[in-house]
Amino acid sequence: MPQLDTSAWPITVISMILTLFIVFQLKVLKFGYPSNPEPKMHSKNKHANPWEMKWTKIYLPLSLPQ
Secondary structure (H helix, E strand, O other): OOOOOOOOHHHHHHHHHHHHHHHHHHHHHHOOOOOOOOOOOOOOOOOOOHHHOOOOOOOOHHHOOO
16 A cells, blocks of 8 residues: 655645635634724713603502502
8 A cells, every 4th residue: 555645745735734824814803993092971861751760660460559
């Protein structure tokens, strides 16, 4: 049985690793990172409905007087 010629394997492995590294670098370079996030100024929203500002008590059936 003839033996497999492995003399070209180191070149193949090194070129594959180099190619994967270059492809990964190009993918990362193309990725759009967001700019530095800044805190947004949140203004208090004015409620349109009057019941949103009022405290409402929810009466559950078990809390009703018997």
